[in-house]
Amino acid sequence: MTQNTPSPPSATIRFGCAWYPEHWPESRWDADLDLMVAAGMNVVRVGEFAWSSLEPQPDRFTADWLERAIARAAAHGLATVIGTPTAAPPAWLTTRHPEVLRVGPDGRVHRHGKRCHFDPLHPVYLQHCRRIAGWLAERFGSHQAVIGWQIDNEFSDLSHGPVAANAFRHFLRRRFSDLDQLNRAWSGAYWSLAYDTWDQIEPPDFRGGDHPGLLAAWRDFATEAWTAYAVNQAEVIRVHAGSRQFVTTNATFEFARQDSHVLFAGLDLCAADVYLGSGAPLVHLDPGWMGVYLAAARGVKQAPFWVMETQPGTIDWFAANPAMDPGEVRRMVFHQIAHGADAVLFWQWRSAPNCQEQYHGCLIGQGGRPRPIYDEVATVGAELRQLAPLLASTSVQASVAVLWTYRDRGLIDSRRLHQGFDPWRHLRDQYAALRRQGIDVDVTSPWSQLDGYRLCLAPHLAMLDPALEERLLAYVAAGGILILGPRSGTRDPDASLLPSDPPGDRLGAALGGHVRESYCLTSPLTLAGDIAGSADIWGEWLEADAPDTVVNLRFGPEHPWLAGKPAMLTRNHGRGRIGYLGTWPDEPTLAALAAWLCDLAGVSRPWAPLPPGIEVSGRRLRGRASKGAGDRQQGVHIVINHSATGHVLPVPFPVIDAFTGAPLGTTLHLAAGALAVLIGE
Template identity: 30%
Template sequence: MSKLTPLDQLKLGVCYYPEHWPEQLWEDDYRRMRELGISVVRVGEFAWSIFEPEEGIFSFDLFDRTLDLAHKHGLKIILGTPTATPPAWLTQRYPEVLNATFDGVTIQHGLRRHYNYSSTKYRELCAIITRTMAEHYKDHPAVIGWQIDNEFNCETSEFYADADHAAFRQWLKEKYGTLDALNAAWGTVFWSQTYSDWEQVHLPRQTTGGKQPNPHLALDEKRFISDNTISFAAVQGHILREVAPNHWITTNGLFGHLDNHRMTDELLDFFSYDSYPQFSTIYYDEKEENRLADRGWSQSLGAVRSISRNFCIMEQQAGPGGWVNKMDMPSPKPGQMRLWTYQSIAHGANLVVYFRWRTATFGQEIYWHGLNDYHNRENRRIREARQIGGELTTIGDRVAGTTYAAEVAIVRDYDNEWDGEYDVWHGPFRWKSNTEWFKAMTRRHIPSDILFMRTTTSIEDLRQYRMLVYAHPAIMTDETAALLEQYVSMGGIVVFGCRTGYKDMRGHCYMRPFPGAAANLCGISVEEFTMVKGSRAPMSMAWSKAGESGEPVITAANAFNDVLLPESENVQVMATYTSEHYAGKPAVTRHTFGSGEAWYYGAVFDEAAAALVLEAAGISSPVNDWLELPPQVELAIRQDERGPLCFLLNYGEEPAAIAVKGLKRDLISGSELHGDAVIEPFGVMILE
């Protein structure tokens, strides 16, 4: 029997909790799922107390019946290992499995994810339930795959139980070998922090200034949490590989302090994500200009795609969302659920699983609504799901084998993100700049990828792209710099922002002129620098294409200013500062390096500046010669050997007018388009 994977075809699924509903509802639920075009169901990820009501006493009757019934209706099952919700008997008998706060207060049973990964007892109990479930269901004809745990590092991504401090010490011993090496890496000679015994070493704890640990300890803490999480996941992953080799393995997430790329490489067949675009309505910066709202969710989908080129959406928002005490997301407007489904598919999802089939009538998530409301009657969301199911049945064979295509990548890496959580001299800049770049590209219909820079990244990985935007990589090794030099010398374009290249992997500052490891590639040094607090110092953009008046284009130089000094004769000054004591000094440079070019932008990007760099570098939309689109429409391209599929997603509440040169066909409707056309509010077209 060969391993089945849901990513070979385009499919719809739904999350279902049979333990929440009277058994007489199950068959009608499954029948209606099939009627909507749903073929995959996720179950079991929170049901430990059902599977093991007492330690060592296992019960599979309920799930045997529901899986047999699902199989009868032609549904395939994703089983979740239930380790995100240890039952009350477990935490009562083994309180050492519980997590603790930074202040050392034990996190009690009562919500979910209240355990720590370091507890040897918890790992033992997780191994037992995983093995027992795998043995029981390895040959069940409905089961196709497993989701390990649920949303690693959701709720909390920091762990301070006694077992975590002990595990951190062991991790440090393996990483550094000796206390002398640890002291050197953390610079503990500063403020007389030098350790003389391993028992003196802890995860961050309360200090005179609150939570203000040694910055190098803080960076290693994040690396430890990631490694420890992967180690915990591996306990289950290895068992599933051994016992159920014909099933695939995934997990869902994209939460903090976890190298999802490494975890996927080592343990999973593909990565999965939980997509809730309405989070953009409740978690956003009110000061952000021209924000993208749910369209901005495509950034996160790009990060998922950097892990798995094609992936699963394990939870796709299907209704308004909220717990009893928080997260009051509004209901999708007519067409938005369909739009978000195609947003996920456009960015690489081949399996989209709605959360959830029916809204729970009890518990913390009674306001986290699914396709069906409490009353189980037909509603607008059900009708929308039926439309989607019918469409995917028609277009699935054409879409499933395609992958996302982009010529520009926004570059990220875990070390800078983890270091930047504590370091205010570069950390806050990354999200701002990357978001502004994404705005500039998506509003100009330039598809973009996310690329994570890793020790395994090769020149072939980089050469897929004409341009790389690596906004504020404070930590940069000479090896990474050399790889980027090779990429640029072969014709690539790389764009850096302020605070580039001045730290090593320990978080120590190089004793070199800024931008440190990137100086040779950029052809400049930083003459001086300053934070910009409470004001904006404007730059004059001396582009070759000036404004109609011939005057330079003016944009803002936000948050931080690097004053640049050209060191190479191949450096062109693209912009100068226009105020403060450094008025007239270089602010933006372009360095010809081999066959390519390296840009250095001495501030935090805004959309206008990113757009000017794109224009000067000759980067434009791949459809400019045959398609006119308004800014409210996102363009995403998936392609294979048969050619590209252009997804057009209208995020506006008004119709979007487009103009097509030549003859194109909308894959969804089958209509042929030539000349002017309209995409309905929250509408979707796929042109081929």
């Protein structure tokens, strides 16, 4: 497994937007840039869809307009991130080379006039991408106003054309020594699915009924393909880019399309596009749904990250697209900064007059005047400028983590077995329960560095291999507490059922227990034991195999098979403790369980209990948190009231209001929708 190199905290907090100067007469540029500066912005992203403006005909490059735009932005104090324009190939390219057009799972060839309508595996397209990226880097790699590069835009799905199909077969031939090994791994005798030749293997069509081994391999192949696509451009950019220019790409879809921990391993920082609907069809800010995505972005490199896009009030892709409430954009930006974002950029500054995203939110209206949301954005910009010296070079320091993998998420999502078993929601629920304790929580891979965490929850660590088991057991033996969740330890890396009871031989031996049976729940069940509550969606009959295995929770009498059976087991292992939670508790029960686990792990919760809708986050100057003595260094605490009612919070240590510089006292009064930034321990 690829290990990510953490990126250092930024010395500057960036605030800005996506700007498309090619859409507008140059006579308008200064007026727009003046408004950006008035809104407190200090960075723009440009160019990621501008291929036809940069190369209107083959080999006829024209970047003078872009150089003038960057220069005008710099004259206004705005740095620039250049996006390589490869998400939108020009018409001359797809006309000359129709073979580079993307083929959908249904076999239909995508047409010009959209975006992402290309095959990222086609060698002709890769050659053109490398050429335009290299030309841009040669032109702007030493430009003092250019601080970074975004490769392409929002990597999406692979093509299913002949190039991708052949590349997938080569991928499988590298993974399996021969067809016999593949057929054994995929239980080829079932339904007579065994292959006689490699050419018989086709990509999945996603119409339902795709083989789980095929799907698992395709997901891994997608990560490898998009990583190679990024490297193809990153290599040529770095030939010309100075060391002060970072190279990244902007992830989306809550990291559902590629393994972000692999994709970003060779890039300088993680960047993500974060909207209110990230993970769920929400039109207002939910700190659990957005927070888990932000924490996952931070967890990619266990370091600060960029929000390369976020929404300025409204979007345009839901059945109904209401505006965010007054004050909600401010809360959203501080929510993102609180979770470790070193930059927040709105998409977009102004809509093109005629385009597919005409009705997406923006900051400047079609008549050229600021829209109502602009004033709120300007308020946030002024506040971030005031707070920048405090926030710069800080990062979130969490002693608790929620572990997840792209592979487990894809596996469970393709075989939910209960329509409510959404793996991203499962992750979100456990994350949100921990955040209710007033603590910072990382969301990261089990292959990340775990030694700084006192407590790790793994909601559904389905796919196991010996190396991962060894890694997790070493973490526990060294003093960590690991709690596995339902459906953990059921599959191998090829998606085959393990030849042992969950959670696998080694983890089960350490736990001193196993899963006897699993059940889809159609109504809630009560839970009793170290805490009391209820659960729904999923239940597992656990059995203790060792005399020192502790039954922490049992199911109530409601279910004919699960009545009275253990629902949670824990056991000491080395200097730590391993546990297994065999159900999906409801929100109050998860909150109670999170509090119990934090106390078990010795995790300090000075702000707990938090009222509903209140979140507290911290950023500090030091390095990763450790399991040693508590750190009393000064930190920045961001407290946000997402609820519709005011609250009075006890303040657990002396703090200063970062906006006024005044000492606060022992209580914090937060009106509905208000926030506070505090300086304290």
